[in-house]
Amino acid sequence: MNAIEVNHLTKKYGNKTAVDDISFNVKKGEVFGLLGPNGAGKTTTLRMITTLLKITSGSVKIFGHDSVKEGRLSRSMFGLTGQYASIDEDISARENLMIFSRLNELSRASSKQRTQELLTKFSLVNSADKPLKDFSGGMRRRLDLAVSLIDRPALIFLDEPTTGLDPRTRTQMWDTIRKLVAQGSTVLLTTQYLDEADQLADRIAVIDHGKLVKIGTPEELKKQIGGTKLNFTINDNSKINTAIKLVKDQLGESISVTGQQLSATLHNIDQLAPLLVALQKVKIAISNLTVQEPSLDDVFMNLTVGKN
Template sequence: MTTMKAIEVSHLTKKFGNKTVVDDISFEVQPGEVFGLLGPNGAGKTTTLRMITTLLKADAGQVKIFGHDTVKEGRLARSMFGLTGQYASVDEGLSARQNLMIFARLNGLSRQAAKQRTTELLTEFSLEHSADKALKNFSGGMRRRLDLAVSLITRPALIFLDEPTTGLDPRTRTQMWTTIRQLVQQGSTVVLTTQYLDEADALADRLAVIDHGKVVKMGTPAELKQQVGGTKLAFTVNEQTEVAAAVKLLAAQVSGAVQQTGQQLRVSLKQLAQLTPILTALTQAKIAISQLSVQEPSLDDVFMALTVGKN
C-alpha cells in the first residue's frame, strides 16, 4: 500500500508581468519529515509557498495536500495545514491570550475549548508569564513564537514556516529550532523556507534548492554536499624534492585533479574510504607529510555552487 504524500507539487508556475518568478516547479513531501526550500532572496521560495497554501493563484500546475487538490477541494485542503509567515499576523492591540482566544474561536472552537487550547499553547511556547501583556512589550522572538502558536491552534498535521527565524537573535533562533523539532516528534510534517544554511542543515530531512524560480537540486543535506564536491583532503609535503612524487602518487589514487600551492597539495575525494590507501601509499613511498586536514563539504559549498553567479 502506497503511503499518501503530505504534499504533491506538480509543474507549479507563476508570472508577474513578463517575469517568471516560479518556473515549472515539482516536488513531493513525505508525512513526518521536515522539507526545506533553500535559496537566496528573490529565488521564488515565498511565492512557491504562497501558491501551495492557496494565498496566491498559480498560473499553471497542481498542488495536493494529503491527496486533496487545493483548487477543487480548497477548503478541505486548507483545514489540514497551519501557516506562519515572515510577518506576524497577530493583532498588536491585544495580548497574547486575547489573540489566541480570538483565533481559536474563529477556527470553530467553543469558548471552553478555546480557553483550554489557549492555556496549552501559552505554556508550550513559554508565553504564560507574558500572556496578558501588550504585544508592544514583546521581543521579536516572543512575537514569532506567538505567531507559530496561532498557526497550531487546530493541531494541523502539516505546518508551513516561511523564514521563521528571520531577524531573530542566535539564542531565540535556537529556541525556535527546538520548537520545530518538537513539532516533528509529535507527528507533524513541516515545510520550511530559509536562506540560512545552518538552519537548513540542522532541521531539514530533505532540501530543494531553488534559484531563479527553478529547483536546481534536491536531496538530503548529506546527498547535496556529496554531489557538490565530496571530501577535501589537504596536506603539506615536508621535503620539496618529494612534491613531484607525491603529486604523481595522488593522481594515481583519485580521479580528480591534484591542486598544488608550493608544497601543499589538495584533492577532492569521492568518498572518505579513499583516505586510507592514500596515506598507506605515501608511507610506503617514504614521503613525509604534515598539516593534514580532511574537510567535509558544507551547505555553504552547495549554495555557492548551485546559486551564485547563475543567470
C-alpha cells in the same frame, strides 16, 4: 497519500516567470525544506501552495484535495507562519490567542483552554499579559507559531521561521519544530540558512531562479556533488612538485595548491591510507591534515553559484 502534491507549478508576472514548472511531493510526517538564495522563488512557491497567490498554471493538492477546486477544505488542513508576524501588536499574547481561537470557531471555554495550552507549550505563560512591545523577536516568532497551531493542523508551513533571530533563539525554534514533527505534524519550511536545512529537513528541494534544480535528502545531495575533501601542508617547500605529482598519480584528480597547502578530493576514504604511505616512502613530511565531508554549503554553492 502525500501531505502535499505539487505538479508543474508556475507563476508568471507578465513576461517574467517567478516560478517555473516545479513539481514535488511532501510525505506525511516529514520536514521538507525549500532551500535557495534570496529571490529564488521559495516564498512565491509557498504562497501558491497555501492559496495566498493565484497559480498561473499547474496544481497543488493538500492531503489529496485540490487547493483551487477545494480551497476552503484544503486551507482548513494547514497552519501558516509567514516571515512577518500576523499578531496584533496592540494587545497581549493571551488576547491574541483568544481572538484567533474564536476566529477558528472555538467556543469561549475551548478558546481559554487552548490559549493556556499554547502559552505553556511555547513558554509564554510568564509574559502572557504583557504588551507585545516588550517581547523579543524570538518571543514574537513563538507566539506567531502558536497562533498557526490553534486548530491543531496536520500540516504546518513555516516561511523562513528563524530569520533575524539570535543563535540561542534559533535553536529553541528548531527544538519546537522537532517536537511538532514528533507529535505527528508534517512541516514544509523555506529557509536560506544551510545549517537550518541540514538540522531539520528530511528532504530538501533546492530552488534557484524559479526552477527546481535538485531534490533529495541532505546526505544524498552531499554525495552527488563529489567526495571527501583532503587538505594538508607540505613541510618542505622544495618537495611540493614531487608531492603534487604523487597525489595526482594516487588519486587521479586535479589538485589545488595554495602556497605549501595541497587540496584534493577523495572519492573513497580508503584512498587516504595508501596516499599517506606513498608520501612517507619518498620522505615527504606533511602537517595540518584534515579530512572533511561535503556540507550543504558545498551543495548550495555547487547548485546555485555561477548558474546565472
